[in-house]
Amino acid sequence: MGLPRNCEISIRSKFKKGGRNLITDVPNVKVGQVTLKNEEKDIHTGVTAILPHTGNLFRNKVMAGASIINGFGKSVGLVQIEELGNIETPIIMTNTFGVGTAINALTKYMLKDNEDIGTTTSTVNCLVTECNDGELNDIRGMHVTEENVLKALENCGDVFEEGAVGAGTGMCCLGVKGGIGSASRLVPCDGKGYTIGAILMSNFGMPGNLMIDGRRIDTENKAPKSKVEKGSTIIIIATDIPLNERQLKRVSKRATVALSRTGSFIGNGSGDIAIAFSNTNIVPHYSKKNIIETKMFHDDAMDKVFEATAEVVEEAIISSIYHAETVKGIRGNEVFGLREFL
Secondary structure (H helix, E strand, O other): OOOOOOOOOOOOOOOOOOOOOHHHHHOOOOOEEEEEEEHHHHHEEEEEEOOOOOOOOEEEEEEEEEEEEEOOOOOOOHHHHHHOEEOOOOHHHHHHEHHHHHHHHHHHHHHHHHOOOOOOOOOOOOEEEOOOOOOOHHHHOOOOOHHHHHHHOOOOOOOOEEEOOOHHOOOEEEEEEOOOEEEEEEEEOOEEEEEEEEEEEEEOOOOOOOOOOOOOOOOOOOOOOOOOOOOOEEEEEOOOOOOHHHHHHHHHHHHHHHHHHHHOOOOOOOEEEEEEEEOOOOOOOOOOOOOOOOOOOOOOOOOOHHHHHHHHHHHHHHHHHOOOOOOEOOOOOOOOOHHHHO
């Protein structure tokens, strides 16, 4: 989980890793996935779902911030994060042409437990993110179904696979096979232990640019022939540190540090989006009071949060390609997993 302890690949780690070294080390965060694979039909895609907490997210929203590092993307739900600074549904990751299907499924999922949505109160802002897996997957076939999305939500738990699974099944990264990666770090604050975790879908970067712990790995010779940066990455950062929405937006920006460390220059055709949330600061949908109380971090102490964020996202990127297996997909494209490539 994350990079295994006996892994021959390592990155510098200043902060202690969480017990599972996954985003689910953050209390009450859960992840579920559905993987769709059929080599005869060139299907290599799927769905990954993230629960910010296990309660009713519509009634008890989490504070959040987002950064559109490069906006070549088709995600849905980011506008309300920017305006209101909260998330009120699970987060879905899938492929580009699965966004509409995922919105419908997630909306039905939220309506099921909230009879007030769209009747006595507002509608719901579903959060769906995407990357283009058309290098390996028959993306035009639109194989992701509403049932797949609902199944991923039902499967949410503490432990999940990384690599070419879920929404990352058909993704490519820096000349090798991309996918789902995750990691976590423990951050001591005021005598207590807190956790920062990340999960991401890696689908970015040009072949030949991969960097691991400051060392360039030449992936150009065995990569697909395209030399254009046309991928994307979706990065979800979770914490139980009490941060407000302004601070969470600042945290989300630090994902850029990890992208740069691993070899990305944030290319023109890349949709790079980072979302950060804290499930300690809860925003109730209903309140009898005009004023509600939340906590925030002292800004002068934020450097430790920023540094841990850069570190955890960097490892999640490397973990996504470390765990991914070689895949031969549509049009004969074959992308090597990092371990086989090395």
